[in-house]
Amino acid sequence: MNTPLFSVVIPTFNRSDLVGQAIRSVLKQTFDDFEIVVGDNCSTDDTAGVVRRFTDARLRYVRTPRHAAIADSWEFARSQASGRLIIMLADDDALVPTALQRFAHEMRLRDADFLFCKVAEYRDGGFPGPGRNTLACPGFSGSSRLVSAEEFVQPLFAFRGRFNMHPSAFVFSKALADQVASRCGRFFQTNGVEYYAWPLAAVLAKSIVYIDAPLCICGRTGKSWGSNLRLANPGMERIQEFIADVEQGHKWVPLTNFTICNMWAEGVLTAKKLLPWELGRYEFDEEQYLRETMRELQHRRALGVDVSREMSELSEYVRKYPSLAGELISEKSSRGTSWRWIRSRIADLGLRTLRRRVRAYATMRRLKRGEVGSGFGVSGADFGFSTIGECAEFLERIVAPARS
Numbered sequence: 001m002n003t004p005l006f007s008v009v010i011p012t013f014n015r016s017d018l019v020g021q022a023i024r025s026v027l028k029q030t031f032d033d034f035e036i037v038v039g040d041n042c043s044t045d046d047t048a049g050v051v052r053r054f055t056d057a058r059l060r061y062v063r064t065p066r067h068a069a070i071a072d073s074w075e076f077a078r079s080q081a082s083g084r085l086i087i088m089l090a091d092d093d094a095l096v097p098t099a100l101q102r103f104a105h106e107m108r109l110r111d112a113d114f115l116f117c118k119v120a121e122y123r124d125g126g127f128p129g130p131g132r133n134t135l136a137c138p139g140f141s142g143s144s145r146l147v148s149a150e151e152f153v154q155p156l157f158a159f160r161g162r163f164n165m166h167p168s169a170f171v172f173s174k175a176l177a178d179q180v181a182s183r184c185g186r187f188f189q190t191n192g193v194e195y196y197a198w199p200l201a202a203v204l205a206k207s208i209v210y211i212d213a214p215l216c217i218c219g220r221t222g223k224s225w226g227s228n229l230r231l232a233n234p235g236m237e238r239i240q241e242f243i244a245d246v247e248q249g250h251k252w253v254p255l256t257n258f259t260i261c262n263m264w265a266e267g268v269l270t271a272k273k274l275l276p277w278e279l280g281r282y283e284f285d286e287e288q289y290l291r292e293t294m295r296e297l298q299h300r301r302a303l304g305v306d307v308s309r310e311m312s313e314l315s316e317y318v319r320k321y322p323s324l325a326g327e328l329i330s331e332k333s334s335r336g337t338s339w340r341w342i343r344s345r346i347a348d349l350g351l352r353t354l355r356r357r358v359r360a361y362a363t364m365r366r367l368k369r370g371e372v373g374s375g376f377g378v379s380g381a382d383f384g385f386s387t388i389g390e391c392a393e394f395l396e397r398i399v400a401p402a403r404s
Helices: 019-027 049-053 068-077 100-111 150-156 176-186 194-202 225-231 238-246 260-274 286-302 308-318 321-332 335-347 351-367 388-402
Strands: 006-012 036-039 059-063 087-088 114-124 136-137 144-147 171-175 208-220 376-379
Touching: 006 068, 019 036, 019 049, 019 388, 036 068, 036 171, 049 059, 049 114, 059 171, 068 194, 100 114, 100 136, 100 144, 100 208, 100 286, 114 308, 114 388, 136 388, 150 194, 150 238, 171 194, 176 194, 176 260, 194 260, 208 225, 208 286, 208 388, 225 238, 225 260, 225 286, 238 351, 286 308, 286 321, 308 321, 351 376
Parallel strands: 006 036, 006 087, 036 059, 114 208
Antiparallel strands: 087 171, 114 136, 114 171, 136 376, 144 208
């Protein structure tokens, strides 16, 4: 059997209701030189049955020997890939139909071994918050360009991310991953797998390409980590279920909370420890890390999540930075802001449906004129999609004419 150009690796666990959509988005690609590897982290639902109902010979199902933490599951799944290029597609995400074709073109054009694109976002019918069955597409130019390791890595250590780091948006060569693994022991580590792996890949890559076009869609669902820990409040019991399924230790970060900020910090700091020669010159901005952690915790508190323990730990730690301690006190004094905002929203509930219809009509006219580069948000109810797969096909139809 010939080696495929792409291995689309889909790590999954107990998401039999979602993984099929991710698989279908790959099978509908206009570029067909690929394999799909579904890495099942010992699911107890019908994941195996869902995967095996697909009859395409390019699809392989593998299963971890035992249930593992996220990074271990991802590393196992990645190790099963045979393609020259690898994509780690989350099981609640989807690729637009021309994604592999565009990645292949850019790889050959620029001899790239590390590529990434812009990300759209779809909130499905099970999203535990407002805006269900909606698509948000960021502004884009459709062009591509080379990115230096400095441009990619430095903002991560400064905690001022310049690019969306969502794993499904990235393509890396198998050779590059093997090089990282030979130097560092493995390609994926820490709970924030992308924040660990992508800086390592960037400093060792021979050519990095950024495609300023939404080729992948991040799915926001009732089972998504980011949806439940950052965008909504599913209840403390559900939050604890998510936290229980990750590594509990922290080696390098000063705080013990389970925030995106902490996963980001642990990832880049671990990478720096393992490749000190290449990453040693990048200074980690601890003040900005603490500031962003503060904002994330405040946002979760505004959603009704109890973050009192995390805020107490943060308050104690920021005493070493008097200016930050002052910011925290100032924010504490303005807790009523979120409730005033909620009350103002309740007051205009009667106008919400009317406003949505007016916006949908205006957006529809703008999309028909091809004015999509500035970004847009639409409802599936208005544009005829109700799953992430249908959303991916809709997005392709809308943005394809605007891509170069």
